[in-house]
Amino acid sequence: MSQASTELVRISGHAGTVPGAGLNREFQVCKLVDTTTCIGCKACEVACLEWNGYSFSETTFDNSYQTMPETAWNYWNLIKFDEHEREDGSMMLLMRKDQCMHCEDPGCLAACPADAAIVQYANGIVDFQEANCIGCGYCITGCPFNIPKFSPTARKVFKCTLCNDRVSQGLEPACIKACPTGCLHFGTKLEMKELAQTRADQLREHSGFPDAGVYDPPGVGGTHVIYVLHDAKNPELYGGLPKDPHIPYSVWLWKKPLKWLGNLAIVGGLAGLAWHYMRYGPKKVEPIPPDDGRRP
Amino acid sequence: MSTGTVSHANAATDRNQELITRYSLGERVNHWLGGLTYIYLLMTGLAFWSPYLFWMAAVVGGGPTARFWHPWVGLVFAASLLWTFKEWRRDMQIDDSDRAWAKAIPDYIQNEDEKLPPVGRFNFGQKLFFWGMVYSLILLLLSGGVLWYTETLPWSLRFFRYAAVLVHASVAMITIGLFLIHVYMSTILEEGSFGSMVHGTVTRAWAWTFHRTWYYEVTGRSRPGQ
Numbered sequence: 001m002s003q004a005s006t007e008l009v010r011i012s013g014h015a016g017t018v019p020g021a022g023l024n025r026e027f028q029v030c031k032l033v034d035t036t037t038c039i040g041c042k043a044c045e046v047a048c049l050e051w052n053g054y055s056f057s058e059t060t061f062d063n064s065y066q067t068m069p070e071t072a073w074n075y076w077n078l079i080k081f082d083e084h085e086r087e088d089g090s091m092m093l094l095m096r097k098d099q100c101m102h103c104e105d106p107g108c109l110a111a112c113p114a115d116a117a118i119v120q121y122a123n124g125i126v127d128f129q130e131a132n133c134i135g136c137g138y139c140i141t142g143c144p145f146n147i148p149k150f151s152p153t154a155r156k157v158f159k160c161t162l163c164n165d166r167v168s169q170g171l172e173p174a175c176i177k178a179c180p181t182g183c184l185h186f187g188t189k190l191e192m193k194e195l196a197q198t199r200a201d202q203l204r205e206h207s208g209f210p211d212a213g214v215y216d217p218p219g220v221g222g223t224h225v226i227y228v229l230h231d232a233k234n235p236e237l238y239g240g241l242p243k244d245p246h247i248p249y250s251v252w253l254w255k256k257p258l259k260w261l262g263n264l265a266i267v268g269g270l271a272g273l274a275w276h277y278m279r280y281g282p283k284k285v286e287p288i289p290p291d292d293g294r295r296p
Numbered sequence: 297m298s299t300g301t302v303s304h305a306n307a308a309t310d311r312n313q314e315l316i317t318r319y320s321l322g323e324r325v326n327h328w329l330g331g332l333t334y335i336y337l338l339m340t341g342l343a344f345w346s347p348y349l350f351w352m353a354a355v356v357g358g359g360p361t362a363r364f365w366h367p368w369v370g371l372v373f374a375a376s377l378l379w380t381f382k383e384w385r386r387d388m389q390i391d392d393s394d395r396a397w398a399k400a401i402p403d404y405i406q407n408e409d410e411k412l413p414p415v416g417r418f419n420f421g422q423k424l425f426f427w428g429m430v431y432s433l434i435l436l437l438l439s440g441g442v443l444w445y446t447e448t449l450p451w452s453l454r455f456f457r458y459a460a461v462l463v464h465a466s467v468a469m470i471t472i473g474l475f476l477i478h479v480y481m482s483t484i485l486e487e488g489s490f491g492s493m494v495h496g497t498v499t500r501a502w503a504w505t506f507h508r509t510w511y512y513e514v515t516g517r518s519r520p521g522q
């Protein structure tokens with residue numbers, strides 16, 4: 001991130017190319033979650049709570065290993081467990097670590113009305129600044145992944161920060177540090193994409209998962225958390241991971257055309273009223289004719 | 297005024313200035329309750345609508361405060377409007393004379409009021425404003441309820457969130473249009489209008505000029521030709 005601020009991209013009055021442009025490593029970060037090597041130990045859940053200073057929430061038993069139905073305002077990292085029967089009748093336990101995806105094109109940020117309550121860093125991390133949050137919940141509507149969660153006591157919305165506080169100090173996120181199987185990786189987006197592709201190729205060619213692939217949905221411009229899935233054609237199997245996530249159409253309509261139409265109508269309306277007053281002036285009270293208007 | 301009426305001028309002037317009650321105290325208090333709550337809702341709503349208008353939230357106590365009170369104040373506005381609905385809905389029925397008046401709207405816009413058919417207590421424009429606000433209120437309440445407790449809706453019902461943000465903003469825009477026209481007409485356009493909502497009274501001349509049928513009704517004078 002710090003390199004990004006001083007890297008020259010354009011120089012005025014300069015003959016020739018920009019020295020040093022493009023020499024830097026890609027500085028966009030990425031978390032890779034390889035669902036095929038996750039064992040569902042929940043060490044990442046614990047590490048997340050510990051690092052971010054939240055105590056354990058009460059778990060909900062729903063006949064699975066899953067700690068609770070979905071992430072919570074004080075529980076940002078949740079492994080989703082799904083029993084899946086394959087075509088040959090064999091059973092698979094699909095386990096996907098669910099957390100903020102840190103979209104390149106974040107729906108939460110697009111929907112947010114509060115100045116600087118949500119920011120996106122150059123390294124790709126999308127971070128909530130709770131001090132600026134007004135608690136309206138529009139981010140909940142904007143998110144295609146059901147991630148931002150409202151705290152009724154704080155009246156503000158919280159979610160995974162991708163351990164921005166650690167990453168900015170050169171550390172990996174807490175969940176990565178805790179993972180015992182190495183199914184979690186952290187690095188640049190380019191590296192993680194390559195590693196994920198290699199793993200997916202391996203699964204396709206050697207492990208009997210012809211549909212294995214990488215989940216980095218283009219509908220939100222790609223994400224800074226990517227998955228390797230055994231079955232990339234059916235991401236919904238993994239705790240309802242959306243197949244083609246994008247900013248909801250209604251949020252787009254609301255924030256783009258409707259907003260500009262509305263603004264134009266208000267300004268045009270005010271101008272129209274001012275014009276009317278200057279053109280036609282006030283409506284005056286007329287005296288009543290003595291016969292109450294019987295005689296025109 | 298033709299010379300034939302000059303001899304009646306003094307008597308007519310006195311009569312012109314006589315006051316008629318147009319709005320009861322309850323109607324006036326309720327009107328201003330609705331008006332003030334609407335202005336609060338407008339300011340906080342516009343703050344959530346555009347970053348360029350977010351300062352409006354600061355004026356009334358800041359973003360989180362505005363977020364907290366907007367729905368509650370919305371309920372007060374709703375109560376005020378529902379009471380108005382109960383009190384005025386009979387006077388606001390749209391009838392044949394309104395349809396005739398509607399055809400002459402261009403004359404009304406051009407201040408050629410003498411070409412308009414006589415109107416009762418409320419003219420067609422006021423009725424449109426009233427019904428526009430009533431129907432908007434229903435939609436604003438439904439969508440506003442979803443936005444108020446948006447976090448409690450389960451993920452499977454997220455469609456309602458998507459619908460609510462669109463409906464709430466679009467309908468609010470409609471009410472802003474109605475509000476601007478209403479404020480313009482009742483403050484600077486139509487003489488005596490604003491005062492009538494403060495003092496509750498209008499002059500006979502005002503009633504005769506703008507609401508002639510109502511004038512005949514409340515003064516007990518027969519209409520021309522009767």
